[in-house]
Amino acid sequence: MKYISTRGQAPALSFEDAMLSGLATDGGLYVPESWPQMSAEEIAALAGLPYEEAAFRVIKPFIGETFSDDELRGILSRAYASFRHPAKVPLVQFGANDFIAELHHGPTLAFKDVAMQLIGQMFEAVLERRGERVTIVGATSGDTGSAAIEAFKGLHAVDVVILYPHGRVSEVQRRQMTTPNESNVHAVAMDGDFDDCQARLKDMFNDADFRNSVKLAGVNSINWARVMAQVVYYFTTAVALGAPHRKISFTVPTGNFGDIFAGYVAKRMGLPIDRLVIATNQNDILHRTLQSGAHTKEGVMPSISPSMDIQVSSNFERLLFDLYDREGEAIDQLMGELGQGGFALSQGALERLRAEFDSGACSEEETSATIKAMMESTGELLCPHSAVAVKVALEQRGDAAVPMVALATAHAAKFPDAVEAACGIRPDLPPHMADLFDREERVTRCTNDLTALKSLINEKIAR
Numbered sequence: 001m002k003y004i005s006t007r008g009q010a011p012a013l014s015f016e017d018a019m020l021s022g023l024a025t026d027g028g029l030y031v032p033e034s035w036p037q038m039s040a041e042e043i044a045a046l047a048g049l050p051y052e053e054a055a056f057r058v059i060k061p062f063i064g065e066t067f068s069d070d071e072l073r074g075i076l077s078r079a080y081a082s083f084r085h086p087a088k089v090p091l092v093q094f095g096a097n098d099f100i101a102e103l104h105h106g107p108t109l110a111f112k113d114v115a116m117q118l119i120g121q122m123f124e125a126v127l128e129r130r131g132e133r134v135t136i137v138g139a140t141s142g143d144t145g146s147a148a149i150e151a152f153k154g155l156h157a158v159d160v161v162i163l164y165p166h167g168r169v170s171e172v173q174r175r176q177m178t179t180p181n182e183s184n185v186h187a188v189a190m191d192g193d194f195d196d197c198q199a200r201l202k203d204m205f206n207d208a209d210f211r212n213s214v215k216l217a218g219v220n221s222i223n224w225a226r227v228m229a230q231v232v233y234y235f236t237t238a239v240a241l242g243a244p245h246r247k248i249s250f251t252v253p254t255g256n257f258g259d260i261f262a263g264y265v266a267k268r269m270g271l272p273i274d275r276l277v278i279a280t281n282q283n284d285i286l287h288r289t290l291q292s293g294a295h296t297k298e299g300v301m302p303s304i305s306p307s308m309d310i311q312v313s314s315n316f317e318r319l320l321f322d323l324y325d326r327e328g329e330a331i332d333q334l335m336g337e338l339g340q341g342g343f344a345l346s347q348g349a350l351e352r353l354r355a356e357f358d359s360g361a362c363s364e365e366e367t368s369a370t371i372k373a374m375m376e377s378t379g380e381l382l383c384p385h386s387a388v389a390v391k392v393a394l395e396q397r398g399d400a401a402v403p404m405v406a407l408a409t410a411h412a413a414k415f416p417d418a419v420e421a422a423c424g425i426r427p428d429l430p431p432h433m434a435d436l437f438d439r440e441e442r443v444t445r446c447t448n449d450l451t452a453l454k455s456l457i458n459e460k461i462a463r
């Protein structure tokens with residue numbers, strides 16, 4: 001399997017090289033040159049398998065020669081050993097034919113773990129084989145940083161450096177980043193806000209000497225391997241509810257479009273998905289795009305579901321590539337226009353988009369009301385992101401005979417203030433994290449300055 005860039009100019013790469021490089025050299029994102037197919041028999045055979053074995057069968061066609069079968073099985077078993085539920089991604093029923101798939105049983109209580117744990121093990125395996133070492137540097141507003149630290153801590157071939165804005169992440173999020181005591185983990189509290197952290201990260205990647213000397217690598221949400229890892233739970237969930245013998249619908253709380261794009265990939269591979277519903281909070285660029293055909297940026301409005309507070313969804317480019325018949329030049333032009341503020345989809349592209357997806361937006365009041373209503377009717381505590389999905393799922397219900405699955409992307413205890421304000425109950429951290437507030441913190445403060453950051457990283461990493 002080869003990977004090609006959505007902008008059409010970068011060389012095609014193997015899975016291994018696409019994973020290690022993240023972004024293509026022409027600014028595009030890597031996608032498989034064709035979608036692997038799973039027959040109805042192969043899908044039916046996933047029923048009842050352990051999550052890791054189902055993952056093996058779904059992922060295998062994407063990785064080409066990068067890992068042998070034994071290696072891939074070992075990687076999957078190490079990646080998901082840290083999940084606290086034997087099903088890894090369990091289902092909860094909350095209505096006559098309405099379900100929640102819980103993606104938050106990983107070590108940091110958010111769905112980022114599903115992909116990050118896998119990519120951590122894949123990086124380690126590839127780098128050890130090559131005898132190389134890299135420095136993963138990431139900027140975070142909270143969730144991604146802790147997921148990356150949990151995934152890479154203690155690995156031999158990697159240092160992981162996470163920049164977060166000092167004083168601007170929640171206490172749970174900060175402690176998840178500062179309490180792991182492995183020597184290859186470096187949490188950096190930087191002066192400024194999240195945009196400053198991201199700007200300095202970009203500066204480091206643009207500094208060729210520094211980038212090469214510390215072997216910088218990124219694991220942000222445009223890395224193909226992360227999207228691939230997320231395809232698996234669409235299969236396991238749908239099969240548990242009767243696929244391929246009947247159709248299943250999904251509603252996905254969406255920010256960067258990685259999670260729901262994985263659902264689209266599952267559908268391309270042959271999974272009978274009826275409706276794929278994009279759920280946004282008040283930052284609703286994608287919902288507006290489906291309604292009007294205009295993909296235009298607006299400022300970000302902070303919300304109680306902060307992991308979906310985005311101005312543009314970076315993985316949407318992968319879908320555009322398909323909507324425009326995989327014409328790299330067309331995508332290059334659209335992305336240029338997006339840099340200037342936005343673009344209008346062609347009539348043909350808009351029709352295809354609407355044929356594949358539905359959408360709905362959820363206001364702050366509706367998010368809180370949904371947390372309260374779910375608590376009162378079923379006893380389930382939802383995080384605000386998951387509440388956005390449930391609200392839109394019920395609204396876009398469609399055929400009552402088709403099971404609707406809303407994806408729950410974080411544990412309520414990650415957002416205790418919003419949950420308590422909505423329903424009066426303060427969610428407890430699960431038992432394995434109950435001592436989070438007693439663990440010792442380890443963090444380096446840094447000014448918002450490129451030179452200072454570079455010398456800090458040079459000092460910290462092993463070589």
Ligand SMILES: *Cc1c(COP(=O)(O)O)cnc(C)c1O
Binds near residue numbers: 253255258307308409
């Ligand atoms: C990242 C995240 C999302 C959004 O997922 P995308 O793949 O960026 O669309 C939703 N909910 C939570 C809790 C997240 O951490």
